[in-house]
Each structure stands twice: as structure tokens, then as C-alpha cells.
């Protein structure tokens with residue numbers, strides 16, 4: 001930081017103002033001194049004229065008396081006019097309101113120099129009570145009394161002599177009087193003169209003392225100020241020293257290499273980091289050209305690149321930085337550095353440059369590590385899914401470039417069989433070790449250019465570029481065999497290891513990455529389904545695989561349909577068959593989906609895929625949220641009595657999802673839906689598959705008043721034994737029995753038995769698929785409590801007519817049920833019988 005205090009005008013004034021004040025004071029004192037001295041001198045010379053005038057007047061008046069020569073009288077008059085003028089002036093100044101004009105005229109008559117007159121008046125007026133002047137004025141006043149006496153004698157004498165009436169006696173008397181006055185006035189004059197002299201000397205002394213005092217103050221101030229300035233300068237110097245120390249410690253401790261040069265590019269300083277980086281000591285390098293101790297080259301061109309520093313020293317560039325430089329030492333070793341350079345200025349010119357070199361080795365390593373981590377799996381060191389997909393995409397691109405030639409790649413998905421068992425039996429460390437061993441084995445079977453990647457968990461991907469079908473299938477088989485032959489033992493526990501492999505031949509027909517990946521996934525899945533430890537080859541025309549393929553495609557379509565609000569709800573009435581049952585409407589909500597082209601898609605097309613790929617909790621949440629929204633809207637419209645029971649289907653996975661219970665409670669609170677109006681339908685199979693979850697779920701929701709219905713009851717005969725554990729309110733008799741009960745006595749017997757057992761257990765029964773009035777009569781005759789089917793009512797869009805429709809539901813309004821093909825509605829019912837909506 002630069003300090004230039006003395007150049008700052010206000011700072012300068014801050015330092016010198018006491019000097020200015022004292023100097024001005026001294027100038028004022030000097031001015032006053034000169035004025036006083038000059039006035040005193042005027043009084044002294046005035047007094048001298050005054051005395052001389054008196055003496056001359058006495059002398060001429062005496063001669064006039066002795067000779068009676070009128071010339072002497074004239075001379076007397078001239079002489080006496082001087083003390084009389086002074087007398088006039090004094091009288092004018094003595095008045096309470098001084099008459100300055102009269103005083104000036106008097107002093108002028110007194111023979112004083114015109115330039116002294118103002119001084120005389122000023123001194124009289126301002127210092128008349130000052131000791132010496134007061135005494136002098138008193139002598140002046142006494143002297144004037146004699147002057148006036150003399151004037152009276154002179155006038156009387158001149159009058160008598162002019163008229164010839166003066167006797168010798170008179171003349172002798174006048175002479176004697178004149179002599180007496182002379183004798184008396186002489187000491188007065190002397191005293192007057194002496195007093196003025198003394199006063200003058202005293203004033204001189206006084207002024208000298210004042211001037212000396214002012215000078216002393218000036219000297220003292222100067223000394224004080226100088227001392228202060230010296231102290232300040234020392235503290236500046238100390239601050240500069242401390243700053244220099246700080247800069248040096250900083251330079252010594254920073255990790256970057258700092259080198260300074262003079263204006264010709266010769267080294268003037270290197271910090272310890274620079275010594276370390278360049279392997280030169282500071283004292284060795286000082287005075288050498290910077291370019292002689294190492295080279296700086298651009299990573300992308302092999303030439304020396306000192307341009308930045310040259311430009312800085314030439315003043316063509318104020319500062320700059322260069323990344324991706326290589327610093328090459330004299331021994332040839334190179335270090336990646338970034339370089340920052342700036343000019344050093346002194347006296348408004350460039351006196352050198354400072355060059356900072358940052359060693360980029362660590363950053364490069366870090367970046368390399370990061371990019372390795374981003375593309376590799378930490379456990380096995382193999383490429384990860386992202387990298388695998390990247391390489392696969394590149395391979396697909398090459399296929400396109402070489403279209404026409406017989407280029408072909410092979411893609412494999414490998415999934416270890418029952419890998420969980422290893423983890424569950426011996427812990428994750430065992431699983432990890434097995435994964436590593438399998439990687440090594442697989443890698444050994446592959447060619448150099450092949451890619452083996454870990455896609456996640458126990459899944460691997462293999463890409464064999466330019467590998468025709470037959471060798472690819474042989475490699476796949478050998479890989480399967482290799483894994484099977486691995487005798488993995490962990491702490492004495494032997495494990496049989498096997499792998500399921502999906503193999504896809506990628507040729508020009510299959511171009512997109514997503515298609516290739518999905519095909520391999522499907523093939524691998526099929527390998528698992530077919531019993532594991534096998535290679536499944538994907539063929540596009542394989543109907544089994546196509547079905548699976550389509551199912552997997554539904555995953556994305558369902559997500560899209562949810563995002564684009566293409567799901568909607570329909571309601572189908574469940575009619576009471578007896579008189580003793582509760583009044584009001586009992587409905588079941590059914591899910592619909594419009595595909596991307598607005599066509600209705602049967603639930604059977606997407607529900608199995610949604611179940612298999614874990615999307616049911618998502619769909620069930622959508623159904624509950626929208627059903628509650630509409631129910632709440634209907635309640636606001638004043639139709640709470642219209643629906644007393646609203647059945648909503650839930651899937652098996654949803655029942656096992658703990659968070660779903662909280663979700664439901666929130667939804668009840670949010671929409672203020674009465675829990676007693678909601679009946680959840682769970683299929684018999686899903687309830688049995690997750691019995692403890694189902695019991696927990698049912699009892700929790702029954703606590704708040706919800707009811708439950710066991711859907712598709714009877715599809716498995718072991719169901720009866722579970723029924724007593726499931727505290728449901730309704731049994732829905734599987735529609736497949738109801739549909740044919742008039743023609744098939746066994747189905748009739750099943751319907752009757754289920755109804756009977758249900759009633760014995762205190763449940764209400766519902767017959768599904770009541771498609772004709774005859775079936776309706778038959779189920780009523782058996783004492784079944786409710787009927788559901790086309791004979792009762794076809795499904796209708798579930799809406800609230802008096803409120804603007806919820807936007808999720810908008811599509812349903814434009815698709816009236818009458819326009820819906822019958823087969824879709826039948827499939828809808830079948831979907832229900834399959835275990836969902």
C-alpha cells in the first residue's frame with residue numbers, strides 16, 4: 001500500500017496550521033508594535049515641538065517686553081501657536097465625544113507631520129490610561145495651564161504697549177511673571193519629555209518581549225511538530241517494515257511459485273515454492289534470465305511460449321494467465337502448470353514482472369480420478385453402466401457408418417442367479433468377493449477390445465464389437481460355463497454360482513441404444529424365467545420375447561400417461577339384492593387409460609406390466625387422490641347421500657408399502673372424505689401372498705372406519721383357510737364362477753358354497769360378472785347380498801357434474817360409456833378378476 005500523506009493538501013494544512021496561526025499572530029504583534037512605536041515617536045517629536053514652541057514664545061515675549069518691538073510679538077505668536085494647537089487637539093480628544101477633525105487640525109497646527117496625526121489620535125484614544133501615557137498627558141495638561149497663563153500675559157502686554165499705556169513697573173511685573181512661568185514650565189517640559197521617553201522605552205521592551213514570546217512559541221511549535229512528524233515517519237517506516245515482513249512471510253509460505261524479474265526479464269527474486277518447482281536456489285537464479293532456468297511450452301504445441309511475459313514487460317498487456325502450460329526443467333522433466341503474470345510498476349514505468357506458477361499435478365490427478373470414478377465401478381474396477389452405454393452407443397454409431405457391410409456386434413446382459421443367498425448367508429463382504437472373482441473370470445474369457453461392465457448389483461453387461469452371431473453365442477455359453485464352474489467358498493461355506501445371460505445380436509435392423517438395452521434386458525429376464533443358468537438369445541420375431549418386450553415398454557408409457565393425465569376413473573354400481581341392506585349407492589371405481597393416440601387401452605394391457613415393474617403403488621396413489629377429489633366435490637355439491645360405499649382397488653405391493661398408510665391418512669384429512677364411505681378391494685391372491693401385511697393394513701384402516709372387500713374370492717381353494725384371518729367386510733365371488741353358474745353345476749355349487757361360508761363368517765357377499773337378468777335371479781335366489789355386472793349397470797365416467805371437472809379426469813368426459821367397446825369393458829372386469837383394477 002502506498003502512503004503519500006504530505007502530498008495531500010488537507011493533510012499538509014493539518015500539520016502546518018499552528019505555524020500559520022503563530023506567524024499571523026506575530027505579524028499582528030509586529031504591526032501593532034510598529035504602530036505603537038511610530039505613534040510614541042510622534043508624541044516624542046510632538047512634545048519636542050511643544051516644548052520648543054513654549055520656549056520660543058517665552059523668549060520672544062520677553063524680548064517684546066524689553067524692546068517693545070512688535071516683531072517680537074509676531075514671533076511670539078508664531079511660537080505659541082504650536083503648544084496652543086496641541087492644546088486644542090488634546091481638548092478635542094478629551095471630550096466625551098471626541099472631535100476628531102478639531103483634534104487633527106490642532107495637531108497639524110502643533111507642527112506634527114500629517115502622517116503622524118492618526119497615530120497620535122489612535123494612541124491617545126486607546127492608551128491614554130496606560131501608566132506612562134497617562135503621566136505624560138498629565139504633564140502636558142499642567143504645561144498647557146502655563147501656556148494659557150503666558151497667553152493672557154502676552155495679550156495684556158500687547159494691548160497696553162499698543163496703546164502706550166504700559167509703565168515700567170507694568171513691564172517689570174510682566175517680565176517677572178514671564179520668568180516665573182518659564183521657571184515653572186521648564187521642569188514640566190522635562191518631566192513630559194522624560195515620561196514619554198520612559199514610556200517609549202517601556203513599550204519597546206514590552207513589544208520586544210511580545211515578539212520574543214511569539215518567536216519562542218513558534219520555535220516550540222516547530223520543535224513539537226517536527227518531533228511528531230519524526231515519530232510519525234518512524235511509525236510509517238515501522239508499518240512499511242511490517243508490511244514487507246508480511247509480504248515476505250506470505251511469499252515464503254504460499255504453495256505457488258512466485259518469481260519476480262527486472263524490466264529486462266532477469267530474475268530478481270524466487271520464493272521457496274519457486275525454488276522447489278524449478279530446482280534452482282534463489283541466490284543462484286538471481287540475475288539470470290528467466291528463460292534460461294526452465295522452459296514454458298503450450299501443452300498443445302511443442303514451442304516455447306514466453307509471449308505473455310514478453311508482452312507484459314513491453315507494456316502491451318496489463319496481466320494475463322495461461323492454463324494448460326508445461327514447465328520443462330533443464331533436466332527435461334515436465335510439470336503441468338498454470339501461469340499468471342503481471343507487471344511491476346515503479347515511478348510510473350514497468351520495472352519488472354511477477355510470474356506465478358501453479359503446479360497442476362494434483363488437480364490433474366484429481367480430475368483424472370473423478371473422471372475414472374464417473375465411468376467406473378469402485379468395487380470391481382470395471383466400466384459402469386454410464387460408460388457401458390456410452391461405448392454401446394459409439395458401437396451403434398459405427399454400425400451406421402458401415403451400413404451395407406456385414407458388421408455385427410453382440411450385447412449381453414448377465415445377472416447372477418440367487419446372488420442374494422450369498423449376501424444373506426455370509427454377509428456383503430462375501431458377496432463383494434464373489435463379484436470380484438466373477439469379474440476376473442469373465443474378463444479372462446474376453447478379447448482385448450471387448451467391454452465388460454458392471455451395470456449395478458449383480459448385473460453385468462458385455463459388448464463384443466464386430467462379433468458375428470455364432471462366436472458370440474459360443475462366448476456367451478463359455479461365460480455361463482465359467483461362472484458355473486467357479487467353486488466359491490466363503491469361510492467354509494461352499495456356494496453354487498450360476499448366471500443367466502441375455503444375448504442380443506446387434507445389426508443394422510436394431511439401431512437405437514434403448515432398443516438394444518431393452519432387448520438384452522428382456523432376454524436376460526426370460527433366461528431367469530426359464531429356470532436361470534442359461535443363455536437366452538433375443539430374436540425379434542420370438543412371440544414370447546415380444547410379449548415381454550411390450551410389457552417392459554409399458555413402464556415408460558405408464559409414466560408418460562401419469563405425467564400427461566391420461567388415466568381416468570369410471571364407476572360401476574354394485575346393487576343390493578335383499579331388502580335388509582343399507583340404502584344408497586354402492587359403487588366400484590375402475591381405472592381407464594387413453595393411449596398416446598386417444599384410444600382406450602384395456603387395463604389388462606398395462607396392469608400386469610405395472611405390477612411386475614413395481615408401478616402399482618404409483619397408480620394406486622393416483623386412483624385414491626383422484627377418487628377422493630371427486631368424492632369431496634360431490635359432497636360439496638350436496639350429494640353426500642348419493643354414494644354410501646365407494647370401492648377402490650389396491651394392489652398387493654401397495655398393501656405392503658408402509659408409507660401408503662400415511663399417504664391415505666393424509667388424503668382423508670386433505671379432502672375430508674368420510675372413511676366409512678370407502679371400501680378398499682384387495683384380491684384374494686395378493687392378500688394371501690402378503691398375509692401379515694394385509695392383516696396389518698386392514699386393521700389399521702378399519703380403526704378409522706374404512707371397510708374392506710376380498711376380491712376374486714374362490715380363485716384358489718386354499719382361500720377358505722385364510723379367510724378367518726382376514727377381517728374383511730365383503731367377499732366378492734370370483735366372476736369366472738358367476739359367469740357360467742347357470743350352465744355349470746360346479747360353478748353354481750362354488751358360488752353357493754362361497755356365499756354360505758362368507759355368511760357364516762359374518763361377511764356380505766357380492767357376485768361379479770352378473771351379465772344377464774337370469775344370473776341376477778340365480779344369485780338372488782342363493783341369498784347373495786349384492787350383484788355387479790352389465791345386468792346391473794355398465795361403468796360410467798366417475799365425475800362431479802356440478803363442479804368444474806378435475807383436470808386429471810378431463811378425458812373421461814369426452815369419452816361416454818356408450819361409445820366404449822363392449823370387449824374393453826369385459827376386459828375391465830377380467831382385469832379386476834386378475835387382481836387389480
Ligand SMILES: Nc1nc2c(ncn2[C@@H]2O[C@H](COP(=O)(O)OP(=O)(O)OP(=O)(O)O)[C@@H](O)[C@H]2O)c(=O)[nH]1
Pocket residue numbers: 379415416417418419420421423427428429430431432435456457458528532
Ligand atoms: N455384496 C454386494 N451385494 C450387492 C451389491 N449390490 C447389490 N447387491 C445385492 O445383490 C442382490 C441382487 O439380488 P437380485 O438380483 O434382485 O436377486 P438374486 O438373489 O440375484 O436372484 P435372481 O436375480 O432373481 O436370480 C441384492 O441382495 C442386493 O442387495 C454390492 O455391491 N455388493
